Amino acid sequence: MRIRPFPAVTAVSAHCDLPCGVYDPAQARIEAQSVKACMEKYHGSTDHDFQSRAVAIKEERSDLVKHHLWVLWTDYFKAAHFEKYPQLNTLFNEATKLAGAGGTKGSTDLAVADQLLAKIDEIAEIFWETKKA
Amino acid sequence: MRIRPFPAVTAVSAHCDLPCGVYDPAQARIEAQSVKACMEKYHGSTDHDFQSRAVAIKEERSDLVKHHLWVLWTDYFKAAHFEKYPQLNTLFNEATKLAGAGGTKGSTDLAVADQLLAKIDEIAEIFWETKKA
Amino acid sequence: MRIRPFPAVTAVSAHCDLPCGVYDPAQARIEAQSVKACMEKYHGSTDHDFQSRAVAIKEERSDLVKHHLWVLWTDYFKAAHFEKYPQLNTLFNEATKLAGAGGTKGSTDLAVADQLLAKIDEIAEIFWETKKA
Amino acid sequence: MRIRPFPAVTAVSAHCDLPCGVYDPAQARIEAQSVKACMEKYHGSTDHDFQSRAVAIKEERSDLVKHHLWVLWTDYFKAAHFEKYPQLNTLFNEATKLAGAGGTKGSTDLAVADQLLAKIDEIAEIFWETKKA
Amino acid sequence: MRIRPFPAVTAVSAHCDLPCGVYDPAQARIEAQSVKACMEKYHGSTDHDFQSRAVAIKEERSDLVKHHLWVLWTDYFKAAHFEKYPQLNTLFNEATKLAGAGGTKGSTDLAVADQLLAKIDEIAEIFWETKKA
Amino acid sequence: MRIRPFPAVTAVSAHCDLPCGVYDPAQARIEAQSVKACMEKYHGSTDHDFQSRAVAIKEERSDLVKHHLWVLWTDYFKAAHFEKYPQLNTLFNEATKLAGAGGTKGSTDLAVADQLLAKIDEIAEIFWETKKA
Numbered sequence: 157m158r159i160r161p162f163p164a165v166t167a168v169s170a171h172c173d174l175p176c177g178v179y180d181p182a183q184a185r186i187e188a189q190s191v192k193a194c195m196e197k198y199h200g201s202t203d204h205d206f207q208s209r210a211v212a213i214k215e216e217r218s219d220l221v222k223h224h225l226w227v228l229w230t231d232y233f234k235a236a237h238f239e240k241y242p243q244l245n246t247l248f249n250e251a252t253k254l255a256g257a258g259g260t261k262g263s264t265d266l267a268v269a270d271q272l273l274a275k276i277d278e279i280a281e282i283f284w285e286t287k288k289a
Numbered sequence: 290m291r292i293r294p295f296p297a298v299t300a301v302s303a304h305c306d307l308p309c310g311v312y313d314p315a316q317a318r319i320e321a322q323s324v325k326a327c328m329e330k331y332h333g334s335t336d337h338d339f340q341s342r343a344v345a346i347k348e349e350r351s352d353l354v355k356h357h358l359w360v361l362w363t364d365y366f367k368a369a370h371f372e373k374y375p376q377l378n379t380l381f382n383e384a385t386k387l388a389g390a391g392g393t394k395g396s397t398d399l400a401v402a403d404q405l406l407a408k409i410d411e412i413a414e415i416f417w418e419t420k421k422a
Numbered sequence: 423m424r425i426r427p428f429p430a431v432t433a434v435s436a437h438c439d440l441p442c443g444v445y446d447p448a449q450a451r452i453e454a455q456s457v458k459a460c461m462e463k464y465h466g467s468t469d470h471d472f473q474s475r476a477v478a479i480k481e482e483r484s485d486l487v488k489h490h491l492w493v494l495w496t497d498y499f500k501a502a503h504f505e506k507y508p509q510l511n512t513l514f515n516e517a518t519k520l521a522g523a524g525g526t527k528g529s530t531d532l533a534v535a536d537q538l539l540a541k542i543d544e545i546a547e548i549f550w551e552t553k554k555a
Numbered sequence: 556m557r558i559r560p561f562p563a564v565t566a567v568s569a570h571c572d573l574p575c576g577v578y579d580p581a582q583a584r585i586e587a588q589s590v591k592a593c594m595e596k597y598h599g600s601t602d603h604d605f606q607s608r609a610v611a612i613k614e615e616r617s618d619l620v621k622h623h624l625w626v627l628w629t630d631y632f633k634a635a636h637f638e639k640y641p642q643l644n645t646l647f648n649e650a651t652k653l654a655g656a657g658g659t660k661g662s663t664d665l666a667v668a669d670q671l672l673a674k675i676d677e678i679a680e681i682f683w684e685t686k687k688a
Numbered sequence: 689m690r691i692r693p694f695p696a697v698t699a700v701s702a703h704c705d706l707p708c709g710v711y712d713p714a715q716a717r718i719e720a721q722s723v724k725a726c727m728e729k730y731h732g733s734t735d736h737d738f739q740s741r742a743v744a745i746k747e748e749r750s751d752l753v754k755h756h757l758w759v760l761w762t763d764y765f766k767a768a769h770f771e772k773y774p775q776l777n778t779l780f781n782e783a784t785k786l787a788g789a790g791g792t793k794g795s796t797d798l799a800v801a802d803q804l805l806a807k808i809d810e811i812a813e814i815f816w817e818t819k820k821a
Numbered sequence: 822m823r824i825r826p827f828p829a830v831t832a833v834s835a836h837c838d839l840p841c842g843v844y845d846p847a848q849a850r851i852e853a854q855s856v857k858a859c860m861e862k863y864h865g866s867t868d869h870d871f872q873s874r875a876v877a878i879k880e881e882r883s884d885l886v887k888h889h890l891w892v893l894w895t896d897y898f899k900a901a902h903f904e905k906y907p908q909l910n911t912l913f914n915e916a917t918k919l920a921g922a923g924g925t926k927g928s929t930d931l932a933v934a935d936q937l938l939a940k941i942d943e944i945a946e947i948f949w950e951t952k953k954a
Contacts, residue, residue: 438589438592438616439612440592440596440608440609442588442592442593442596442612443592443596444588444592448585452579452582455575456571456575456577459571459573459575459576459577460573463573463576476573479571479572479573479575482571483571
């Protein structure tokens with residue numbers, strides 16, 4: 157018995173603004189996991205050049221988190237969703253801020269990455285509820 | 290009971306070349322799904338400008354498929370994997386060709402997108418076997 | 423007497439997420455003006471290749487509008503602003519949608535570009551009020 | 556009475572090479588302001604990671620300055636302009652050099668950023684003269 | 689006896705703005721060759737989607753030509769070169785215009801691509817003279 | 822007698838995935854030369870900010886090496902080539918790894934850059950043999 161790479165119930169999905177109709181919070185989460193891993197590797201090293209690379213890559217990956225979340229907020233969620241989930245705007249604004257200068261870009265604190273991941277999970281839960289509806 | 294956005298057994302993962310150690314074939318698959326959806330929308334429209342956008346976005350998404358696969362091939366898989374799975378090189382070469390000019394870039398045939406998705410699934414199966422090991 | 427390239431009262435400003443603290447809705451507006459100009463040139467031509475280029479460049483410029491607006495929404499505006507201007511979230515969500523598939527990306531209707539410009543102006547007005555405060 | 560976000564006399568404008576005909580030296584200036592702000596933040600901090608981010612973002616923003624200036628030089632200015640303003644070529648070459656390795660990329664000296672801003676203003680003055688003509 | 693991939697006398701070289709000191713007009717020429725090949729393929733096809741892709745890729749490749757030339761103009765050539773070769777500014781301005789909207793971006797005329805290639809060769813000749821000096 | 826900028830026997834060539842049919846290992850080699858030059862400049866400096874820039878640019882240029890090699894591997898080489906040159910897959914996999922985290926991205930050792938250059942030369946030799954065929 158093997159570990160399923162792609163869960164049967166969820167169409168793994170994305171975000172092109174044709175729109176193709178394929179969206180998935182996994183894209184943001186994957187990059188956020190990478191951000192956290194960069195922080196861990198940063199703390200596990202004393203090589204200055206390596207740390208400098210970790211900071212730079214963390215910056216880039218944080219930017220991707222912001223991008224993927226913005227796409228969901230603008231392209232996937234419609235007026236009816238915002239009515240049903242009035243917390244959505246704040247959730248997205250806080251999540252993208254957590255991936256920015258005041259969040260994972262400006263910090264190497266693992267707790268900040270965990271807060272970002274938790275926010276993305278809150279968004280994902282709502283996302284998948286709307287997909288079921 | 291809700292649909293789990295992120296399966297419990299698989300660490301959803303990515304690809305930064307720090308390396309952060311986070312890889313996931315889902316990234317390639319998400320883009321390939323988008324490529325297929327662009328083809329479907331292309332065939333469902335008679336608006337010439339829309340079709341032109343569909344072709345352009347399909348091109349861009351196909352490029353992302355290639356990129357994500359190349360990253361797995363070079364950054365994730367090691368010499369020991371290639372020894373255990375001698376088909377890996379050909380699999381990756383064929384999969385990336387299927388996302389190129391002779392594949393989903395140059396075609397709007399849904400069958401080509403399905404072949405690409407099937408190749409990615411073959412790669413994913415090997416990938417997750419190596420993660421278990 | 424010459425036309426001032428840069429108005430004396432406004433610090434022309436931008437958006438890096440260091441953050442450098444330099445923001446300006448002009449960046450979004452410049453790209454939206456370009457989107458509208460692409461539509462005008464599209465309608466003024468019967469050369470198919472030129473129209474195809476106009477559609478592609480309009481797509482790219484619309485994307486830049488979305489990006490510049492997202493940056494303002496996440497990076498510039500703080501909790502206190504959202505409290506004082508409760509319409510901000512909806513304004514940004516509608517503006518970025520107007521630059522997307524259901525807006526200037528999917529349309530060559532000049533009225534859509536004008537709606538986008540009007541939304542950006544509404545945002546800019548609030549922005550400059552907060553800068554005065 | 557509010558501060559006008561967009562000055563009435565100048566069509567805020569940009570640079571797509573359709574061409575849409577929308578150009579504006581403000582784009583280069585906004586990025587140059589950001590470069591200068593990055594330098595200021597660099598000097599105001601002792602956090603090594605923050606300084607490393609400031610240097611990296613300054614590099615990126617300097618690159619955007621160069622790009623926006625190059626676009627003006629090639630896409631906006633025509634043979635007649637170069638005849639009327641024989642200093643234009645040197646002005647652009649010096650300005651882009653000032654945003655490069657020998658300028659704001661390789662330095663954190665605020666005076667260098669000010670020299671860059673001054674050159675951009677010289678270019679902008681000529682630009683707006685030609686728009687009046 | 690095999691064809692030498694890299695000529696012995698010329699250090700094949702590039703353009704990073706550290707600067708690494710590695711420059712080579714070959715980069716611009718390679719992209720210009722690709723632009724010309726896209727035109728040829730465009731004319732050799734009647735498939736509308738393929739032609740649309742050819743136009744889009746030609747646009748992108750023309751942009752790369754402009755970029756590589758701008759880098760040479762700003763980063764490689766110094767004041768002394770411009771004094772010795774007073775035609776340099778005009779040469780670069782004309783070459784980049786030939787890769788723009790009024791050149792290979794806006795045209796599928798092979799003669800335009802040939803003019804662009806000829807200009808790049810003129811620049812390359814001067815470039816290699818200065819390297820010898 | 823002047824140094825020829827472009828060798829007469831080799832069509833300097835590139836990589837667009839129309840495909841335009843223009844490929845050339847020189848693109849990868851140029852970036853690898855730049856990587857090596859960044860290392861040399863890194864070692865020749867004691868300015869911390871400069872070294873940080875050298876590391877960042879080396880990262881970016883290494884990425885370009887990987888990209889250009891991947892394009893050759895997928896887009897240029899066909900099944901018949903892999904049959905005739907069974908070492909090709911391993912050669913490309915090793916070369917791209919040498920430009921990655923375990924190679925020139927993660928190291929400032931000139932010997933690593935030389936190994937990368939040597940691998941590219943091996944690939945180039947095969948490439949030009951196939952062009953002659």
